[in-house]
Structures are given as structure tokens and as C-alpha cells.
Amino acid sequence: MTNVDITSVAKTYGQTPVLADITTHFAEGSFTSLLGPSGSGKTTLLRIVAGFITPDSGKVAIGGADVTDTPVYARNIGMVFQSYALFPHMTVAQNVAFGLARRGIRGAEARKLVDRALEMVRLPGFGERRPKQLSGGQQQRVALARAVVIQPSVLLLDEPLSALDRRLRQEMQVELKRIQRETGLTTIFVTHDQEEALALSDKVAILDRGRIVQMGPPAEVYEQPKTRFAAEFLGDTNFLKGTVVDGALRLSDGTLIRTGAPLPATGAAAMVAVRPEKMRIDAAGKAGDGAENRLSARIDHVIYAGPALTYALTASDSTALKIFAQNSTGAIHAEGSDVSLVWQPAHTIPMEDAA
Amino acid sequence: MPADTLARPAASPPGAAAGHRLPSWFSTAALLLPTYGWLLIAIFLPLCTMLAFSFMNATPMGRAPVVFTLKHYKAFVTQPYLVGIAWDSLVIGFWTTFLCAVLGFFAALALARATAGRARETLLILILLPFWTNGLVRVFSWTMVLREGGFLDVLLHSVWPGAGSIGFLYTRPAIVLGLVHGYLPYMILTCYIALVTIDDAIIEAAQSLGARWWTILTRVLLPMALPGLTTGAILTFVPVIGSFMEPRILGGRVGVTMGTVIEDQFTQAFNWPLGAALSFTMLAVILAIFATFSGVLRRSTGGMA
Ligand SMILES: Nc1ncnc2c1ncn2[C@@H]1O[C@H](COP(=O)(O)OP(=O)(O)OP(=O)(O)O)[C@@H](O)[C@H]1O
Ligand SMILES: [Mg+2]
Numbered sequence: 001m002t003n004v005d006i007t008s009v010a011k012t013y014g015q016t017p018v019l020a021d022i023t024t025h026f027a028e029g030s031f032t033s034l035l036g037p038s039g040s041g042k043t044t045l046l047r048i049v050a051g052f053i054t055p056d057s058g059k060v061a062i063g064g065a066d067v068t069d070t071p072v073y074a075r076n077i078g079m080v081f082q083s084y085a086l087f088p089h090m091t092v093a094q095n096v097a098f099g100l101a102r103r104g105i106r107g108a109e110a111r112k113l114v115d116r117a118l119e120m121v122r123l124p125g126f127g128e129r130r131p132k133q134l135s136g137g138q139q140q141r142v143a144l145a146r147a148v149v150i151q152p153s154v155l156l157l158d159e160p161l162s163a164l165d166r167r168l169r170q171e172m173q174v175e176l177k178r179i180q181r182e183t184g185l186t187t188i189f190v191t192h193d194q195e196e197a198l199a200l201s202d203k204v205a206i207l208d209r210g211r212i213v214q215m216g217p218p219a220e221v222y223e224q225p226k227t228r229f230a231a232e233f234l235g236d237t238n239f240l241k242g243t244v245v246d247g248a249l250r251l252s253d254g255t256l257i258r259t260g261a262p263l264p265a266t267g268a269a270a271m272v273a274v275r276p277e278k279m280r281i282d283a284a285g286k287a288g289d290g291a292e293n294r295l296s297a298r299i300d301h302v303i304y305a306g307p308a309l310t311y312a313l314t315a316s317d318s319t320a321l322k323i324f325a326q327n328s329t330g331a332i333h334a335e336g337s338d339v340s341l342v343w344q345p346a347h348t349i350p351m352e353d354a355a
Numbered sequence: 356m357p358a359d360t361l362a363r364p365a366a367s368p369p370g371a372a373a374g375h376r377l378p379s380w381f382s383t384a385a386l387l388l389p390t391y392g393w394l395l396i397a398i399f400l401p402l403c404t405m406l407a408f409s410f411m412n413a414t415p416m417g418r419a420p421v422v423f424t425l426k427h428y429k430a431f432v433t434q435p436y437l438v439g440i441a442w443d444s445l446v447i448g449f450w451t452t453f454l455c456a457v458l459g460f461f462a463a464l465a466l467a468r469a470t471a472g473r474a475r476e477t478l479l480i481l482i483l484l485p486f487w488t489n490g491l492v493r494v495f496s497w498t499m500v501l502r503e504g505g506f507l508d509v510l511l512h513s514v515w516p517g518a519g520s521i522g523f524l525y526t527r528p529a530i531v532l533g534l535v536h537g538y539l540p541y542m543i544l545t546c547y548i549a550l551v552t553i554d555d556a557i558i559e560a561a562q563s564l565g566a567r568w569w570t571i572l573t574r575v576l577l578p579m580a581l582p583g584l585t586t587g588a589i590l591t592f593v594p595v596i597g598s599f600m601e602p603r604i605l606g607g608r609v610g611v612t613m614g615t616v617i618e619d620q621f622t623q624a625f626n627w628p629l630g631a632a633l634s635f636t637m638l639a640v641i642l643a644i645f646a647t648f649s650g651v652l653r654r655s656t657g658g659m660a
Contacts, residue, residue, distance in 0.1 A: 050563060052559060052562075072559075072562040072563055073562050073563075073564075073565050073566055073567050074565075075563075076565070077563050078563070079559070079560065079563040081556040081559070081560060082556075083554055083556050085554060085556035085557045085559065085560040086557075086560075087557060087560075087561070087575060087579075088557075088579070089578045089579055089581075098561070098564050098566070098574070099564035099565055102564055102565035102566055102570065103565060143560075146560075146564070147563075147564075150564060150565070156563075
């Protein structure tokens with residue numbers, strides 16, 4: 001049982017609260033990404049789990065045991081740093097064996113485990129090299145092997161891939177996911193990269209100013225963002241504002257928009273979010289089956305990017321909108337033309353923080 | 356033949372370029388000339404002169420004819436008491452270097468890891484203060500502290516009035532103390548430079564892998580600071596062996612070292628050849644010690660740079 005439980009954790013530096021009353025659960029074997037803008041407290045939360053920072057209040061439990069007052073060296077964590085943090089005066093094999101030696105594993109047994117770990121990160125035979133003789137990606141693999149070989153209770157990664165270039169990063173994402181599956185380690189992963197977070201994780205936690213505003217499986221967080229912040233931070237979003245009339249949203253120009261989830265009571269101001277790729281342009285303006293939402297708009301400009309098109313539009317209530325379309329027919333709608341936008345009520349997500 | 360035909364076209368472009376561009380060896384030489392010229396005039400020539408002196412039977416400034424001799428290099432054999440003095444000097448050198456290394460490493464560690472910003476700058480300046488004070492003043496001020504009835508005794512008697520004197524002026528520890536005080540800044544600086552470059556994440560990585568402070572110190576910090584310690588040791592050991600001011604002032608009667616003997620040859624006995632020969636012999640001994648140590652170090656760290 002190596003789940004991680006965080007209960008009412010708060011941290012303040014001077015006057016500024018960095019983490020405010022965080023309570024969350026990282027299930028055993030899960031891969032959770034912490035996603036949020038710079039300064040939202042991702043690193044702070046991760047370092048509290050690691051034990052480098054003591055929270056002002058609250059509890060941290062790893063595998064059911066309260067470790068709030070346990071020093072870092074006794075927590076049995078695996079940590080991977082953005083800067084690799086390999087010991088430059090040791091060989092790759094010595095680096096990987098360092099944690100084993102601290103656990104009393106030396107000699108032949110250690111050598112076997114080191115070899116196996118290096119094989120897992122696809123660096124067999126690199127044991128005698130110095131970290132300096134490796135590329136950035138290889139160094140990060142060694143760092144990963146060093147963290148994983150001790151069979152930690154929890155694997156903590158703070159932007160481990162951000163020092164790598166794009167291609168190497170994608171390659172390492174695949175490796176990371178594979179290694180996490182193979183080892184079954186409970187993993188907490190801090191990243192700036194939304195796509196990385198969505199692609200790798202079982203769960204994504206979105207942080208905003210020291211709070212977890214939403215946490216759930218990637219598809220849920222993406223498809224059903226709860227707040228304007230979550231919707232905006234993860235991907236692009238169109239927002240429509242209006243007042244609630246008979247369970248639907250009436251925009252300022254009178255257009256009625258229906259939603260999947262219930263809206264607040266009639267008369268209240270509300271806001272809904274629609275992902276740009278969920279809206280479809282219906283140039284002909286032919287009458288639909290009435291089940292879909294419909295909104296007239298004018299195309300301001302088109303960004304042509306080969307396989308995909310991005311349209312910037314102004315809706316009839318003068319909201320600026322954005323639409324992503326696949327270039328499947330080769331037909332591009334002209335700038336300045338008036339069109340109808342069509343989408344499913346189920347893809348219309350009411351925001352909790354309406355106004 | 357084929358080699359000749361191959362070499363020709365390759366050789367012609369530099370030759371053609373020489374008309375309007377200086378060859379690269381020329382600019383290299385021009386850039387190095389001031390440095391090496393200065394080294395030649397300031398260090399190499401005097402050193403050569405001294406080396407030449409060391410083979411002469413008398414200082415070549417009187418009217419006596421100068422002849423070649425090796426007798427000064429036999430001084431350690433003909434005057435066996437010199438061996439004892441040389442040994443004492445080496446012991447003082449080892450103690451001073453050892454104490455400087457221990458104190459300097461931990462001072463540098465505290466400076467590099469426990470301070471930041473302004474506090475660090477201020478502390479660095481305080482550490483450099485002994486550099487700025489006149490050496491003579493520095494050493495004489497220690498006599499005020501260490502002599503019988505000096506500050507040290509005053510301090511002791513203020514807490515324990517009946518106690519005897521613990522002043523240890525004119526002893527070997529007093530010499531070592533004065534030398535450590537003078538040369539500690541070198542060690543602190545070289546260790547500090549090695550230690551500040553260690554990324555916090557490296558220490559944190561060691562902690563996360565289960566290392567306590569002792570392991571971090573011996574397995575991470577010390578090995579990573581080793582180049583700084585070595586440089587500091589050389590910067591301390593060499594001048595300490597030749598030092599004469601501290602042994603004279605703080606050592607009194609016991610303060611006879613190679614440094615003072617050599618100084619005497621130049622200032623008192625006016626026997627420059629013997630002084631020069633003794634200096635070069637000590638230089639050879641020091642180089643031999645370093646060669647041995649660097650061999651041992653290299654083997655113990657597994658061929659590490
Ligand atoms: N030691 C500290 N002293 C004072 N403030 C701090 C300290 N460490 C972090 N902070 C503040 O806490 C906030 C959160 O920092 P944290 O490093 O957790 O952010 P982050 O989400 O990891 O950001 P980034 O994505 O840029 O790494 C920031 O506003 C930062 O300025
Ligand atoms: Mg961070």
C-alpha cells in the first residue's frame with residue numbers, strides 16, 4: 001500500500017500563502033500530473049511530499065503511515081530533478097548504486113540490480129561512464145534508474161523533461177510511461193506541458209494559486225472543466241455568457257443555448273464553455289434537427305496550417321470565438337462570410353464560477 | 356611520389372594567404388609573448404641565477420675567485436642537524452596544512468551552504484581580512500595573546516582565577532597557530548569555489564536516496580571539493596615550508612626551521628650559494644611529496660580527474 005494522502009496541507013512564505021488547505025489522495029500505482037501556471041505551488045506540494053519542505057499545518061501520509069515529521073532520508077522516495085542532479089564524481093553505475101548502498105545492498109546483488117535498472121532505461125553497458133559523457137536524455141534516464149532502483153514508495157518528478165528538446169522529450173514521455181507501468185510506482189509528476197500531462201497521466205490535478213481546482217482523469221478534466229481557470233488553462237476554450245431562461249442560456253442577442261449539465265436557477269447570470277474543436281461550421285445554414293445548439297457568426301480570419309484550420313469568428317452577440325476544423329474537404333470558408341456554428345448541448349459545459 | 360602530389364595542393368592555400376594575412380603561429384606567439392616574457396624576466400631568470408649560485412663556492416660579489424662546487428648540496432650529509440630541521444619543517448608544514456584543510460573545508464562549507472546574499476559577502480570579506488593586514492602585525496599580535504600573562508591567560512583567569520598559565524608562546528603549536536591563521540584564507544577560498552558550484556539538487560538527490568548528513572559529507576561533498584582541497588593544500592604547504600617570520604617570532608628558540616636557516620644564509624651568513632642549494636633541495640623534497648600524494652590520490656579515487 002503506497003498511496004499518498006495529503007490532508008489539509010498549508011504553507012505560507014512570509015505573508016504570501018503558497019499552498020492553501022490542500023487535501024488530496026494519490027492512489028497506489030497511479031500516475032498523477034500536477035499542472036498549473038508558474039508559481040501555483042506545484043513544486044512546493046511535491047517537495048512537501050518528499051520532505052524537503054515542512055508544511056505549516058496538515059499531514060502527509062505515505063502508504064498509510066504519517067510521515068509529516070519523517071526526514072527526507074527515511075521516507076523512501078524516488079526523486080527526479082529537472083537538472084538531473086547526478087553525482088558528477090561517480091560513474092553511472094555508482095550513481096545508481098548509491099541508494100542501494102544506503103539500504104545495505106552492496107556487491108554482487110547491487111550490481112545485478114544496477115544492471116537491471118540500466119537495462120530498463122535502455123542504457124545497458126553505460127555503467128562505467130561518467131555523467132559528463134552522456135547526453136541530456138541519457139543523463140535523465142540514469143537519474144530515473146537511480147530513483148527507481150531503490151523501489152521507492154512514491155516516485156516524484158519535478159519537470160524532469162523540460163531541459164530536453166522536443167523530440168527527445170516525446171521519446172522520454174513514452175519511456176517514462178512504460179517504466180511507470182512496469183514498476184507500478186505511485187508517481188507524482190510536475191509539468192508545465194499540458195499535452196504531456198494529458199498523454200501520460202491517469203489523473204491530472206490543476207493547481208491555481210495554491211489550490212487544487214480540479215482533479216480527475218485527463219478526459220474528464222478536459223471535457224468537463226469545472227471552472228473558467230481549468231477550462232482556459234487546459235487547452236483552448238470559447239466562453240459564452242448570458243442569463244438562464246427555462247434551463248437554457250440566453251445570450252444578449254436572444255440566441256438560446258442548451259447545456260448537458262443543469263444550469264443555475266432562471267434569471268441568474270451564467271457562463272458556459274465550448275471547446276473549439278467541438279463546434280462545426282454550417283455554411284449552408286440549413287435547418288438542423290433542433291437538438292443541436294446553433295449560433296450565427298462572422299468569420300474574421302482563417303489560419304491555414306495544412307491538416308488543420310483555425311477560424312477566428314465573432315458571434316452574433318459579439319463574443320470572439322475560435323474554431324478548430326480538420327481540413328478534410330479542402331474547402332475553406334472565406335473570411336468575412338456569415339456562417340452558422342453547430343454543436344452538441346452535451347459539449348456545452350456550465351462553469352461553476354459563473355459571473 | 357603520390358604523397359608529394361597530394362601534399363602540394365593542400366600546402367598552397369596557406370602559402371597564398373600569407374601575402375595578406377599573418378600566419379597563425381605569429382599571432383599565437385604575439386599573444387603569448389607578454390606573459391612568457393614577463394615570466395622569463397621575473398621568475399625564470401632569477402631562479403636560474405640562484406640555481407647557478409648554488410653551484411658556486413662563494414657569493415660572487417666579493418673579490419674571491421668563484422669556482423664550481425657541489426659541496427652545498429652535500430650540506431644535509433656534512434651537517435646532519437639540517438636533516439632534523441628539515442624534518443621539523445615538514446612536520447610543521449603537515450600540521451598547518453592539515454589544520455587549514457579541516458578548518459578551511461568546514462568554514463567554506465558553512466559559507467557556501469548556510470549563507471546567501473549579503474551575509475555571505477560580508478563573511479567572505481571578514482575571511483579575507485588576514486590577507487589585508489600586515490603579516491608582521493598579524494604575527495606580533497599573536498605574541499600578545501599567547502605570552503605568559505597575555506590575553507589568553509587573562510581570559511582563563513577571569514573564569515578560573517587560581518589557574519596557572521596556559522600561554523604557549525615559543526612552542527611549536529604557537530608557530531602552527533600563526534601559520535594556520537595566515538594561510539587559512541587560501542584554503543577557505545579554494546574550497547569555497549569548489550563547494551559553491553555544487554547544485555542544491557545534488558545534495559537533495561542524495562538525501563532522497565537515503566543519505567544522512569555524514570554520508571553526504573563523505574560521499575558527495577568531500578569528493579566534489581577534492582580539487583579545491585588539493586589546490587589549497589599546495590598553496591599552503593609550499594609557502595609554509597619556506598616561512599621564517601612565524602617560526603622566528605612565535606617559535607623563539609624552538610623556531611629554527613628550513614625557512615629561518617635559508618633566510619639566515621641570505622641575510623646573516625651571507626652564504627647565498629648554501630641558501631640557494633638548501634632551497635632547491637627543499638623544492639625537490641616538496642615535489643617528491645606531491646608526486647607521491649597525487650599518485651595515492653589518483654589510485655584511491657579510481658583515476659578521477
Ligand atoms: N523559499 C521560498 N521563499 C519564499 N517564497 C517561495 C519560496 N519557494 C517558493 N516560493 C513562492 O511560492 C510560490 C510557489 O512556488 P512553486 O515553486 O511551488 O511554484 P511552481 O508551481 O513550481 O512554479 P514553476 O512552474 O514556475 O516551477 C511562488 O510564488 C514562489 O515565489
Ligand atoms: Mg516548479
